[in-house]
Amino acid sequence: MATITSSTSSTATTTTKSSTTTSATATKGAASVNKSTANAILTSLGSGSGVDTDTLVGQLVDAQFAAKRAQITAKTEKLTAQISDAATLKSFVSDFAKAVDTLVTGGTLATQPNVSNAQVAGATAISGAPMSASASATVKVDRLATVQTVTSGKLAKTDAFGTGTLTLKIGTATYDAGGKMTDLAVGKAGDGSDLSFDIAIAPPNDTPAAIAAAINAKNTGVTASVITDADGGAFLALKGQTGTAQAFSLTGSGGTLDTLSIGKDATATSKMAVVGQSGNAKLSVDGVTVERSSNEISDLVPGVKLTLAGTGTTTLTGTRPDAALTNAVKDFVETFNQLLTEVRKQTNAVDGSLRADPAAKQLLRNLQGFASKTLLPDAAVGTPSTLAGIGIRTNKTDGSMEIDDAALTKAMKDTPDAIQAMFTPNSFGATGINAAMQSLKLSSGSSLYGLGATDLKLRKAQDELTKESAKVDDQATRFQTRLTQQYASMNSRVSAYKQTQSFMKQQIDGWYKSN
Secondary structure: OHHHHHHHHHHHHHHHHHHHHHHHHHHHHHHHHHHHHHHHHHHHOOOOOOOOHHHHHHHHHHHHHHHHHHHHHHHHHHHHHHHHHHHHHHHHHHHHHHHHHHHHHOOOOOOEEEEOOOOOEEEEEOOOOOOOOOOEEEEEEEEOOEOOEEEEOOEEOOOOOOOEEEEEEEEEEEEOOOOOEEEEEEOEOOOOOEOEEEEEEEOOEOOHHHHHHHHHHOOOOOEEEEEEOOOOEEEEEEEOOOOHHHEEEEEEEOOOHHHHOEOOOOOOOOOEEEEEOOEOEEEEEOOEEEEEOOOEEOOOOOOEEEEEOOOEEEEEEEEOOHHHHHHHHHHHHHHHHHHHHHHHHHOOOOOOOOOOOHHHHHHHHHHHOHHHOOOOOOOOOOOOOOOHHHOEEEOOOOOOEEEOHHHHHHHHHHOHHHHHHHOOOOOOOOOHHHHHHHHHHHHHHOOOOOHHHHHHHHHHHHHHHHHHHHHHHHHHHHHHHHHHHHHHHHHHHHHHHHHHHHHHHHHHHHHHHHO
C-alpha cells in the first residue's frame, strides 16, 4: 500500500512538472517562431543586427530563473520522498495491526474445548471469552430442545380456501395425552404487545403454496412449506422454533380457512395435526440441572458453546495451544522489529526524511516503550501484564525487542493463562496485544496529529510549490516577451543605421568620383 501511495504521489508531481514544462516550451516555441521569422525578413533585406536573438533571449531567460527553478525542483523532490515515506510507515502500522487482529480473533491461540462423547454434545471456543485450560465439566443431557411441527392431511395443489384471515399466535402450549394442543398462553414481544399476527388470504393467493408464502412473509419465526407426494397430493407443513415458549396456534376464519386451524379453536373439520411438540432442553452441568430453549448453549461453561446432539453424559476439558502461543510471541517480535527499523530509518537525525516530523517521532517513542506497555490492567498481583513480564526485553541501544527464551519458557509454564489473555480477544476488546496494536494504528494514522496529518501538511506544501512553479513560468514568459520586443526594436534601429550608413557612403563615393 505504501508503494502504491508513493508511486501515485511521485506520478502526480511528475505530471505537474511535465505539464508546466510543456506549457513553458509551447510559449517559448511560439515566441521563437516569431523572432526567427522577423530575423529572416531582416536578413533577406540585407539589414538587421546579425545577432541570433532567439538563442540569446532563451539563454538570458534560463539564466534569470535557473536558481529559482532548481530550488523548486529540490523542494518538490524532498516533499515527494516525505509523502512516500509517511505513507510507508502508515501502511506498515496498519498492515501489522490487521495481521495481529486476524491472528488474535482467528481462534487458533485460544484454549480449545474437547468432549469425550460427541454424540451427546459438541463444544467450540467462544471468541472474546477464552476458556481456561484447567477448566473441566461433566455435562449430562436428559432432553433436547424441540420444535412444534404441524402437518395437514393430503390436499390438492389447486385447493382454494377462499377469502378470510389466518391468525397466528406464539406462546406456551398445553397438550393432552394424545398430543393435541388444548390451550396456548400467548407470549409477549419486546414492546409488550401480544405475539399475535393476522395473515390476510384472498384468491387467487389462497392455494396451499400461496398460504405457505403468506405465512413466511410475516417473519414470525414460524415457517411453512408444501411437501408434494408422488401422486401429486400436497401437505402443508408448519414448523416453529425450539423452546417451550415457541409453540404456536393457527385460527382460520372466512372461506374454508377454518380447516387449517390448530389449537383449542380448531374444529372437527380441521385438516391440521400436531406431530411434534415444542420443549426446552434439559441438562445438568456438574450436577446442576438447568433448562434452555435452544440446543446451542453459550452461557453455562465460560468460553465454550455447547451444541447438544443427544441424551447421555460427556466430559468437557480444554487444551491450550502452548506451541502456537510461543510462535505467536516470536512472530510478533520479529515483525515489530521490522517496523521499528523502518521508523528509525525515516526519523534518523542525519538523513531521515521525516526526522523533523512530530508524528513520526511520536510513533518511534511509542514503539520504543511498547514492551513495557500494560496489556492486562486487571492482572492479579504477581501475574505478568506486559510483554516485558513474559521475557521480552527492550534493547537499550535502539529500542528493539529481544526474546529471553528461558524467561518466556518459564512464563509459559508458570502463568500460561496470562500469555493467552494477551493474545486472545476479550469481551470488551480493550485489553491485550490486539487492543494495543489497534490503538497504535489509530494514533499513528490520525489525520489530526498522526501520519494522516503529516500527509495532509506535505500535500498542501506540494500544492503551494506547484502554484509557485506556475508563477515562475508566467514570470519567465513575460520576461521573454519583453526581451523579444526589446531586441526586435534594436534590430529595427540597427537596420535604419545601416541604411543611413549606406546612403552616406554612396554620397561620399560620388564626391570622390566627381573630383
